[in-house]
Amino acid sequence: MSNPFVPDVDTLGNLKPISKVVFSLGSNQGNSVDILQSAVTALADTPDLIPVDLSSVYVTKPVGAVVDQPDFLNLVLVAETVIEPSILLERAHAIEAGLGRTRDIVGGPRTLDIDLVMYGHRTVDTDEMTLPHPRAHERAFALVPWLEIDPEAEIEGRGSVKDLLAGLDTSGVVRSDEVIELP
Ligand SMILES: Nc1ncnc2c1ncn2[C@@H]1O[C@H](COP(=O)(O)OP(=O)(O)OP(=O)(O)O)[C@@H](O)[C@H]1O
Numbered sequence: 001m002s003n004p005f006v007p008d009v010d011t012l013g014n015l016k017p018i019s020k021v022v023f024s025l026g027s028n029q030g031n032s033v034d035i036l037q038s039a040v041t042a043l044a045d046t047p048d049l050i051p052v053d054l055s056s057v058y059v060t061k062p063v064g065a066v067v068d069q070p071d072f073l074n075l076v077l078v079a080e081t082v083i084e085p086s087i088l089l090e091r092a093h094a095i096e097a098g099l100g101r102t103r104d105i106v107g108g109p110r111t112l113d114i115d116l117v118m119y120g121h122r123t124v125d126t127d128e129m130t131l132p133h134p135r136a137h138e139r140a141f142a143l144v145p146w147l148e149i150d151p152e153a154e155i156e157g158r159g160s161v162k163d164l165l166a167g168l169d170t171s172g173v174v175r176s177d178e179v180i181e182l183p
């Protein structure tokens with residue numbers, strides 16, 4: 001996909017399959033709007049990754065183990081790619097690190113978090129990666145923005161995002177006026 005006229009092939013010359021990938025991005029430290037814009041730009045600039053849709057920005061109440069922390073800004077980016085999930089996660093971690101992310105308190109405040117919510121129909125369960133993301137189906141801060149850009153969205157093994165959201169409290173997820181755009 002880097003060059004539209006040259007198809008992506010593996011070492012045997014077979015065409016690499018294109019997969020739909022869903023990223024959930026969050027930030028609640030630093031200038032979250034600038035950080036999320038830089039992260040979206042960096043993901044979109046990734047060779048062999050084509051952004052398809054970007055959600056609005058949402059202001060969200062913290063959920064999980066640490067609720068006593070500032071509100072987050074969250075958004076979802078859907079893309080198409082031939083990059084393998086493990087390489088994609090490395091890329092996401094490199095973008096997080098480049099934008100000042102340190103890994104300290106699990107579930108605590110962070111300048112930037114990039115989660116790989118889903119990679120096509122792939123299911124993975126290794127020490128490094130779980131796909132679909134093991135907590136995405138219970139996170140209104142990820143599902144609300146995702147549903148906005150993909151009303152037919154489904155999580156492999158969990159069902160439709162619309163149905164999942166029907167069972168979740170979405171009151172802590174509010175669309176904001178902040179604008180973040182694809183480059
Ligand atoms: N689908 C996935 N997307 C992102 N990270 C994942 C995924 N599956 C496993 N991980 C791993 O989870 C580890 C913890 O990630 P991170 O530090 O972002 O956690 P967290 O943001 O505190 O919590 P959460 O994973 O619930 O968002 C990372 O080392 C990463 O490799």
Ligand SMILES: Nc1nc2c(c(=O)[nH]1)N=C(CO)CN2
Nearest residue numbers: 026060061062063064072141
């Ligand atoms: N609202 C909200 N809460 C969270 C978030 C997040 O991005 N948004 N990320 C977390 C750890 O990944 C834990 N809690």
